[in-house]
Amino acid sequence: MGIRLYNTLSGEKEELHTLEPGKVRFYACGPTVYNLFHIGNGRMFVIFDTVRRYLEYRGYAVRYVQNFTDVDDRIIHRANETGDSVREVANRYIEAYFEDADKLHIQRAVVHPRVTECIPDIIRFIEELIDKGHAYEEAGTVYFDTSTFADYGKLSHQSLDSMQAGFRVDVLDEKHDATDFALWKAAKAGEEFWESPWGPGRPGWHIECSVMNEKYLGEQIDIHAGGRDLVFPHHENEIAQTEAKTGKTFARYWLHNGTLNINGEKMSKSTGNFIMTRDLLERRDARALRLFLLSAHYRHPLNYTEEALDHWENALARVDRALKNLSFRADSIQAAPQFLSVHGDVRRETERAIEAIRAAFIRVMDDDFNTAEGISVMFDAVRQANLALEDNVTLGDVTAWKDIVLEFLDVLGIGSPEHDVDVAEVYIQSLIEERAQARKNRDFVTSDKIRDELLAKGIVIEDTPQGTRWSKA
RNA sequence: GGUGCCAUAGCCAAGUGGUAAGGCAGAGGUCUGCAAAACCUCCAUCGCCGGUUCAAAUCCGGCUGGCGCCUCCA
Structure with a gap:
């Protein structure tokens, strides 16, 4: 028996059969770089880094691609707040991502594509969708026409009808239908923009992932991963875009991790109840944090508490x-x-x-x-x-x-403990030898005194049949 | 309104038809000059009610409580 994995698309565990034997084309949704990532985001990165490591452990050659969304409203807002350019903000947080990810032992992807590097590809992709009748332009903005894609809703298991009758339907504005979504957004005054056949603008949120997938992994991939909260609309829309264009099944397996909760509620940037990974790592051990993040099944919610981290440190x-x-x-x-x-x-x-x-x-x-x-x-x-x-x-x-x-x-990506060699080691060794001599003479007053001295300096002494060993408390 | 998930010991958390993994904490013991570490033992009938079955934490129905998603979100 090989690897079995739960596929959101089918709602069942399936046996892993890759497009090419022994190879896995794996895409994981990356961060929008307008801020540091919190530990809920960190959970997702750690989980799929672990999945990747495990696939490699089982002999697969994994082509792992993770994007950076560096074009987004929130980045623009951030730039306006700080007075920096949009590019400066994005670059700063891309750098910050790598710093924090490194501490969590999250391996680099084979490629970390950025939206800004794929604009011509995105434009070509959208043009083809228009040509094939799946998209339409209104006043410089291009929308995907969900009514032209029969399978729309197959990932989130919702019908178009139920979505249209939905709870939070927004204003139709120029869209033909509430479920249609923007592929290309006309630029607003003062915003960063790129020239396109539809005038100056920038890509919508979902199109980037479809394009990057195609560019770096091909029209069809094996595994597409992300947080549960991306199932709809993000991944649903990715499927619509790619499959409408290629007529082929996009990703064979869709993996979604459960949320990281705090006080029983989803840790979320929008609600403000989050803890930045960077802040946490200043006072917590990264290996223990990673162990904690892997301590529950990846599809289940995991509740963050300080006690849980204590537990996993122990x-x-x-x-x-x-x-x-x-x-x-x-x-x-x-x-x-x-x-x-x-x-x-x-x-x-x-x-x-x-x-x-x-x-x-x-x-x-x-x-x-x-x-x-x-x-x-x-x-x-x-x-x-x-x-x-x-x-x-x-x-x-x-x-x-x-x-x-x-x-x-x-x-598991936890790695070996730090080897704590330092200059004090020789001194500690000499005290241990002194103590051994005292013990040999059954001078336990002296031996205990030495032990206490070392303990006061954070050094724990343990006697074994093979001699005395020590470690930092 | 739609749709999906969860409820297991003091705490965290696996298990999804055959009689409850693991960790943390706790108790007792072994080892030790004393310790520490380690090892051993002990510590739950699985939210509630009903059904299916020789057998259910595991399947079905209902109830209660909690959570996610329904175009900001990993």
């Missing part, structure tokens, strides 16, 4: 301690060449245990990228590794256990 510390203790054991084996028996390769039983645990990880992650279960398997690996340390394990065993935990951390 949980991650358990993983890091295990890694540290495995390293300590490996070092102590290597430092004691006289004990030949533990210098051996990984033993058969260890290999088998690790194979079983890797298989378990793949089994749960294959099932719609169930990272919550994947994390649970990782903790099982940690428990077994700790258990192994109570035994006379070989160097090969220790290394193998360490590697499997690191393998899971890598797939």
